[in-house]
Amino acid sequence: MHFVVMGGGPAGNQAASQAARLGVQVTLVEDEVIGGAAHLRDCIPSKTMIATGGALSAMRRMPGMGLADARAQLDLEALATRVQMIETRLASAVTELLTRQGVRLIRGQARFVEPHVVVADTAEGPVRLEADAILIATGSRPRVPSWAEPDGDRVLTTRDAYPPKELPSHVAVIGSGVTGVEFVHMFTSLGSEVTLVVSRQHVLPNKDPEVAAALEDTFLARGVRLLKGARAVGIARTPEGVRVACDDGRTVEASHAVLAVGSVPNTDRLNLPAAGVETDASGFIPVNHHCQTNVAHIYAAGDVSGTLLLSSVASMQGRKIAEHIAIGHTIAHRHLNYARAPSAVFTEPEIADVGIAEAEAFAEGRKVRVTKVPFASTARALIDNDTRGFVKIISDPATGVVLGGSIVGHSAAELISVIALAVTAELRVADIVESMFVHPALVEALAEAAE
Ligand SMILES: Cc1cc2nc3c(=O)[nH]c(=O)nc-3n(C[C@H](O)[C@H](O)[C@H](O)COP(=O)(O)OP(=O)(O)OC[C@H]3O[C@@H](n4cnc5c(N)ncnc54)[C@H](O)[C@@H]3O)c2cc1C
Numbered sequence: 410m411h412f413v414v415m416g417g418g419p420a421g422n423q424a425a426s427q428a429a430r431l432g433v434q435v436t437l438v439e440d441e442v443i444g445g446a447a448h449l450r451d452c453i454p455s456k457t458m459i460a461t462g463g464a465l466s467a468m469r470r471m472p473g474m475g476l477a478d479a480r481a482q483l484d485l486e487a488l489a490t491r492v493q494m495i496e497t498r499l500a501s502a503v504t505e506l507l508t509r510q511g512v513r514l515i516r517g518q519a520r521f522v523e524p525h526v527v528v529a530d531t532a533e534g535p536v537r538l539e540a541d542a543i544l545i546a547t548g549s550r551p552r553v554p555s556w557a558e559p560d561g562d563r564v565l566t567t568r569d570a571y572p573p574k575e576l577p578s579h580v581a582v583i584g585s586g587v588t589g590v591e592f593v594h595m596f597t598s599l600g601s602e603v604t605l606v607v608s609r610q611h612v613l614p615n616k617d618p619e620v621a622a623a624l625e626d627t628f629l630a631r632g633v634r635l636l637k638g639a640r641a642v643g644i645a646r647t648p649e650g651v652r653v654a655c656d657d658g659r660t661v662e663a664s665h666a667v668l669a670v671g672s673v674p675n676t677d678r679l680n681l682p683a684a685g686v687e688t689d690a691s692g693f694i695p696v697n698h699h700c701q702t703n704v705a706h707i708y709a710a711g712d713v714s715g716t717l718l719l720s721s722v723a724s725m726q727g728r729k730i731a732e733h734i735a736i737g738h739t740i741a742h743r744h745l746n747y748a749r750a751p752s753a754v755f756t757e758p759e760i761a762d763v764g765i766a767e768a769e770a771f772a773e774g775r776k777v778r779v780t781k782v783p784f785a786s787t788a789r790a791l792i793d794n795d796t797r798g799f800v801k802i803i804s805d806p807a808t809g810v811v812l813g814g815s816i817v818g819h820s821a822a823e824l825i826s827v828i829a830l831a832v833t834a835e836l837r838v839a840d841i842v843e844s845m846f847v848h849p850a851l852v853e854a855l856a857e858a859a860e
Pocket residue numbers: 415416417418419420421438439440441442443444445446447448450451452453455456517518519520546547548549567588675678679710711712713717718719720721722723
């Protein structure tokens with residue numbers, strides 16, 4: 410069995426690693442860096458910058474902790490070095506693991522020539538690879554609307570925005586989904602003025618409105634200008650920077666603009682017709698619950714499959730595909746339930762959710778029990794001088810089974826794991842109540858919400 414993987418991001422490298430562990434012969438073709446855009450351009454650099462912004466914000470709260478003189482100077486050069494160091498360390502760790510597992514790594518661009526044949530175009534020439542199973546894990550790139558021309562200088566996609574050579578004085582962020590609000594948070598905490606162009610009436614349109622409102626309150630308190638109900642339709646360069654035009658006639662003058670308006674799949678250079686693989690109208694590759702495309706031995710995972718554009722989901726899809734290839738559909742092989750995937754928004758306050766949301770249950774007319782506890786009621790939040798946010802648990806009133814939850818506040822991305830585990834394992838709120846938690850810890854809010 411020879412398994413060829415196209416793309417070395419979370420989906421590709423996890424599939425390769427797990428398949429090798431299960432005894433499959435694996436070749437992975439990557440045209441840039443093993444670890445993928447996730448390590449090099451998206452998750453890791455953005456979260457590293459946000460961590461520095463978070464450290465600065467924490468210093469601003471120091472006076473409330475009995476520390477009188479807490480000042481810090483942002484050093485962009487040191488920050489850029491730090492981003493690079495973390496990226497390199499993570500990419501090397503994955504590369505070393507795959508090499509140790511015996512995965513053949515080829516640096517090149519993969520494309521199909523036949524349903525069972527992939528060619529990797531390398532610096533030394535084409536390498537022909539015959540495969541029994543193939544995974545397309547080539548990821549996605551930022552969507553550029555027809556009215557914008559990113560120049561890498563003032564008009565930026567999310568991938569040009571870091572590490573910044575200079576701190577923008579005023580950034581217009583276009584797009585108020587997860588990526589857009591993370592950029593707002595990153596730039597405000599580093600010290601830039603920010604205007605957010607919000608096409609709807611509130612940020613994070615796919616999240617619980619109460620959660621979105623909590624984030625908007627913080628943005629407003631930090632001086633972010635929210636331009637609601639405005640759809641950007643043009644960006645022009647000006648002597649001072651950029652001018653963003655909106656469909657309602659409003660304009661934003663800023664030093665820089667960042668486009669955070671979604672992603673397009675990297676499927677255009679794969680020669681998919683040679684393999685008979687179909688895409689949808691946007692170029693994403695539809696897959697079934699085993700991540701198989703319309704051609705049974707060809708799988709697609711990660712962003713290219715258009716399911717949930719998250720690194721964590723891509724990794725899990727990759728592992729599941731490896732199991733499916735190596736051991737088939739056994740009892741041990743449970744396929745992914747995307748409704749149970751937790752996600753986080755790395756803003757301040759942090760936001761995380763999993764499973765069903767209160768508004769969603771309400772819209773479906775489904776009876777649910779909702780319990781909400783503010784972090785302000787925990788000792789730990791008072792000690793940490795950060796009492797913002799709350800925990801919300803959604804459960805089935807008849808059985809007590811945990812159906813979902815949302816957390817707004819410090820460490821939400823870590824704390825959601827408890828609710829995510831409960832949702833996946835179909836635990837009841839009583840199981841959370843029966844568990845013992847550390848004191849003083851933020852997780853106590855969660856235990857209280859389960860009461
Ligand atoms: C700004 C930003 C922040 C994000 N933050 C988070 C986060 O905090 N948490 C989270 O879970 N998700 C986050 N995401 C989403 C996450 O980055 C993606 O879901 C994840 O990278 C998808 O992994 P992947 O394996 O599908 O693709 P990628 O990570 O994009 O990897 C695909 C790889 O394939 C390679 N490739 C492409 N074409 C070819 C070819 N023809 N031949 C060979 N190789 C090829 C590419 O070079 C790339 O290395 C973020 C996204 C953005 C834009």
